Amino acid sequence: MKQLTLTIASCLALTLTACSDDNDNTKQTDTKVPHPEDIKGVNIWFDSGKAEIIAAKTTMSNNEKGAAKNVILFVGDGMGISTVTAARILQGQNQGKLGEENLLSFETMPFAGLSKTYNTDYQTPDSAGTMTAMITGVKTRKGLVSIPSSVPRGNCAQSKDKHLTSALVLAEQSGMATGVISTARLTHATPAATYANSADRDWENDAELTEEAKTNGCKDIASQLIDFPYGDGIEVALGGGRRNFLPKTVTDQEGDQGKREDGKDLTAKWLSQYENAAYVWSKVGFDAIKPETTDHLLGLFEDSHMAYEADRANDKGGEPSLAEMTDKAIDILKKDKDGFFLVVEAGRIDHGHHAGNAARALHDTIALSDAVKVALEKTNEKDTLIIATADHSHVMTIGGYATRGNPILGLVKENDKQGNPKTTASLDNNGQPYTTLGYMNGKGYHVKGDDTRQIGRQDLTDIDVTHLDYHQEALIPLKSETHASEDVGIYASGPSASLLTGTNEQNVIFHVMNHAANLKERVTAR
Incomplete structure (x- = not known):
C-alpha cells in the first residue's frame, strides 16, 4: 500500500507520465503527457484516482484486539x-x-x-x-x-x-x-x-x-x-x-x-x-x-x-x-x-x-x-x-490565487487570462504585493512608518519573504501568535x-x- 501510494504521487510530478491499471496492477509508461487532462485515454487524474481505489480495496483492516506488539x-x-x-x-x-x-x-x-x-x-x-x-x-x-x-x-x-x-x-x-x-x-x-x-x-x-x-x-x-x-x-x-x-x-x-x-x-x-x-x-x-x-x-x-x-x-x-x-x-x-x-x-x-x-x-x-x-x-x-x-x-492560512508551483513561502503570482504564470507579483487594492502564507494574529502586524495610528501593510516589494527569518504578516497585533x-x-x-x-x-x-x-x-x- 505504501509503495503504491508513492507511485501514484510520482505520477503527479512535474514531468507527468501516463498511469493506467492493467489487471488491477498500477504501472507507469514512458509516455510524456504535458496536459493529461485534455488527452483522451491517458488522463493522469482519472487513472491515478482509479489506482487509489484499487489500493484501498487491497488494504486489510486488522482491528483485532491486542494485535499490535x-x-x-x-x-x-x-x-x-x-x-x-x-x-x-x-x-x-x-x-x-x-x-x-x-x-x-x-x-x-x-x-x-x-x-x-x-x-x-x-x-x-x-x-x-x-x-x-x-x-x-x-x-x-x-x-x-x-x-x-x-x-x-x-x-x-x-x-x-x-x-x-x-x-x-x-x-x-x-x-x-x-x-x-x-x-x-x-x-x-x-x-x-x-x-x-x-x-x-x-x-x-x-x-x-x-x-x-x-x-x-x-x-x-x-x-x-x-x-x-x-x-x-x-x-x-x-x-x-x-x-x-x-x-x-x-x-x-x-x-x-x-x-x-x-x-x-x-x-x-x-x-x-x-x-x-x-x-x-x-x-x-x-x-x-x-x-x-x-x-x-x-x-x-x-x-x-x-x-x-x-x-x-x-x-x-x-x-x-x-x-x-x-x-x-x-x-x-x-x-x-x-x-x-x-x-x-x-x-x-x-x-x-x-x-x-x-x-x-x-x-x-x-x-x-x-x-x-x-x-x-x-x-x-x-x-x-x-x-x-x-x-x-x-x-496560519494559505491564500491568494498563486499559480501552480509558486514558491509556498513566496509572494503570490497568478496566471494570466491564457492560463500562463505571470512574472510579476499580484497586488492588493492598495497596489502592494502579498504572500501566500499569513497569520490571523501575531508579531507580523505592521504599521505605516513610525506612526502607529497609520495602520497599513508593509511594502514587500524589496523584501525576501522566502528568507528563513521572515515573519509573515498578521492581521491582529499580538506578542505571540x-x-x-x-x-x-x-x-x-x-x-x-x-x-x-x-x-x-x-x-x-x-x-x-x-x-x-x-x-x-x-x-x-x-
Whole structure:
C-alpha cells in the first residue's frame, strides 16, 4: 500500500507520465503527457484516482484486539491541516518538483481522520489538555498534565488522589519497553503528559513549584521522569530541557545554568539507578551510543528547547535530528520481546508558528515526516500501530490565487487570462504585493512608518519573504501568535488504524492504542 501510494504521487510530478491499471496492477509508461487532462485515454487524474481505489480495496483492516506488539505515537505540536499542506508543498519544491503533488511520509499511510481538539474549559486548546486527552483517554482543562478537569489548575492538594493513567504508564506496567522523544523540553506539556501528573504544566522543576504545591508534596515534572515508578522505568528519554535536571549551582557543558533548588543532579541519578544506562548531551555522545549495549538512554541536548531543524547545525554541542533520535530509540526499544510504546513529538512546529515564522515551522514539520519515514521503514505494519497527529492547530492560512508551483513561502503570482504564470507579483487594492502564507494574529502586524495610528501593510516589494527569518504578516497585533480551534488530522497504519477514520474526539486516540495493544488487560494479566 505504501509503495503504491508513492507511485501514484510520482505520477503527479512535474514531468507527468501516463498511469493506467492493467489487471488491477498500477504501472507507469514512458509516455510524456504535458496536459493529461485534455488527452483522451491517458488522463493522469482519472487513472491515478482509479489506482487509489484499487489500493484501498487491497488494504486489510486488522482491528483485532491486542494485535499490535508495538505502538508509536507521533505528535506534531501545532501541526494543523494548513501546516501539513504548506510543508508538503515546501518539501516537494525543495526536491525540485512543483510541490503540490508531493506527500509527506505520514500522508502515505492508509487511514486518516480528524481530531476535535478543544479542552473542557477552552474552545481553543493548549498542549497540556490536548496531550492528556490523547495519552490518557480523558479530556481535561487547559494547563493540567494528566489530571482530570475536576481539579483547578495549580491546586496540588486536590490533584493528589486524581492522577490519570497514561498509555505509556500502562505499557511499562505491562512489560513493554517505553520511550519519549521531543524537540521541546522533555518537561514541556506534551511529553510530560506521557509520564507525569501535574496540576500545572509550569511545574517543570522544583524551583517552579508554588508554596502550596511544596507543602502538599507535589513533585516537579523533571523529578517524575527520573523517579518514574512503573515497570523497570522509561528506557529512552531524548529531548531538551537540561536546566530542569541540574542544580542552579551547576553550569552545563554549553555554558548554561541549572535551575533546580534542591541541589539534585537528576542526570547522575539516572545513571546510578539503572544498569547499562547512559546520559548524553551532544551529537557526538549520541552517535557513540550502541543500542545493543544500552538499556536506558537519557539525552538532554539543550538547556531549554532543542534547536529548530533549520538551525540545528549551528548548535554548540550538536544535536541529533528527530529522525536520528527515532531511529536509535527504536533500536533500543525493539530488544524487548514484549514490544514497545514510543511517543515522538516535533515540539518546535508550535514555536515557529507562535513567532509568526512559517519557514521554521514548516522545516520542523518536514523533520517530523522524516522521523515517521524511519519508523515506517524499521517496523512491520502487521504488528506495529503508527499514529501521526497534532495536538492543536495554529492560525496560519494559505491564500491568494498563486499559480501552480509558486514558491509556498513566496509572494503570490497568478496566471494570466491564457492560463500562463505571470512574472510579476499580484497586488492588493492598495497596489502592494502579498504572500501566500499569513497569520490571523501575531508579531507580523505592521504599521505605516513610525506612526502607529497609520495602520497599513508593509511594502514587500524589496523584501525576501522566502528568507528563513521572515515573519509573515498578521492581521491582529499580538506578542505571540495563537493556537487555532479547528480539527487536526490523524494519519495511521497498522493494527486498528482504521478505527481512527472519520471525525473523532481527541481522547479516542488513547482508546484505539489501548485496544490495539491490549494495554489494560496485559497489565491485569501480569
